[in-house]
Amino acid sequence: MKKIILAVVLSGALISCKNSDGNKTELDDSAITESLEDGSGKTETNYVPIDSDEALVAASLMAAPEVSRDGCTVIGYNMAGEFVTFKEGDNEFIVLVDDPKKSGFNSACYHKSLEPFMARGRELRAEGKSGPEINEIREAEAKSGKLAMGTPGATLHIYFGESDRYDPATNKVEGAHHRYVVYLPYATAASTGLPENPIGSNHPWIMNPGTHRAHIMISPLHKN
Template identity: 55%
Template sequence: MQKFNLLLLLSLSFTLQGCAQETTPNAEQQIIEATSAAPEDTRDGAAVYGYTSKGNLTLLREGTNSLICLADDPNREGFQSVCYHQDLEPFMIRGRELRAEGKNNLEIFDTREAEAKAGTLKMPGQPTTMHLLEGKSGQYDPESKSVTGANYRYVVYIPWATAESTGLPIQPVVPGGPWIMDPGTHRAHIMISTPPQQ
């Protein structure tokens, strides 16, 4: 009986691993998904990170311009691909490190805020853009080799900026209108959303 249970567990283990590998897109698809968030004229030169079948982030393609793109995480609900300027990389890497340590969003914010103020976390010295393509119903269409059902959003990081220094409101005035989030902090950024793609 014990031998049977052991064999059953091993069989299930291999089956689950096989399923996990099947749900992770190949590198070509992940590159297309990731760069779909980038301005079209920058897609070919962007560095791209994606996921292995074990869920680890890995470099899929070296870049030749200033953009870094991350493919959709297949283990996360919905769809999200992200592209950002290389000057945001220390900020992004630190966030991933802290999340891997089990920190929650507030702890990550507080840690990066303290490190940015201390100068140990380098933040961009100029407004720096991140592009997001995301949505609960977003998905990759293999026929058109494009992402459908996702919303496009621009995030312009401008550390330490405030509503007073930018003239922006702290919440949207009209749908899709720009506003500033986390004003006065290392993570101050301008939010601009667009209607969902069809």
């Protein structure tokens, strides 16, 4: 039988790490509906903006491996703009929820050994330091031993997409993608055998080589 699909074209925000700029775009209160009709009947998926702490946490947890989501610690800015701990966890992961006041959707899940590094960045950003200033300060503190850089090989998982494409039935953000960052402080192309630039869209490469922020970037191919 003839299959009719009404699809909404997405504009994805491709980023290498957590975006720190931009304001959340205004969204109306109506749901964006995608309908799929085939020989077995009609199915509707209602995509809505993320407008509650519960939805914010549920969607952000998609950054974590599925088997680990229940045990994650969850932190970040709530809908009121306060930095809070939404949930205390008991495993090795910390989930940083999407900042609801910034455009798009971008959550992260990282190994708890990276928390001193992540927390120091948030602290310096709150003091008004710029990106280059934060990098310079943390580089000096890491080299002096003042700042712990976590377990070598500790991983950051990023889940990013459009914030008005949230499906409350699955807690997923429709069309969202994953990216993975494996931290290896001071690693280089020579020490890892990885190139400093990707040779393909889904090939691993080393970013910020030779610095405290050196990490392997892995961007899986998009399903579509």
